[in-house]
Amino acid sequence: MAHDASGGEIVAANGAADGKKAGFFARIALFVRQVIAELRKVVTPTRKELLKFTSVVLGFVVVMMALVYGLDYLFSWVTTVVFGVPS
Structure with missing residues (x-):
């Protein structure tokens, strides 16, 4: 039976x-x-x-939140221009 480097069996x-x-x-x-x-x-x-990885993840999350907020604002503005302001 074949074994890998960790001692476990290699299964076909x-x-x-x-x-x-x-x-x-x-x-x-x-x-x-x-x-x-x-x-x-x-x-x-x-x-x-750990601090470096955490700051990279938090920075990425902030950037993605800003991107989603910007797209949401843009789409709401476009729908307001196209369909008008509801009364």
Whole structure:
């Protein structure tokens, strides 16, 4: 049976290992082992990186909010010009 670098089994594209299909609970156990192996690869960002990432995300959100507000204002102005002010 083939193993990847994390020690987990490598399952063929059709879901079989060594030509036979693993049982339901064996596949769940394999999935859990692979999830744990991937979680061990996660690197926690430093405080400086975390602040930088947070500021980039907040900046992007502010820009997108301004874009949506501007489009909303433009479309409401266009509909007012085209259809007139309701009385």
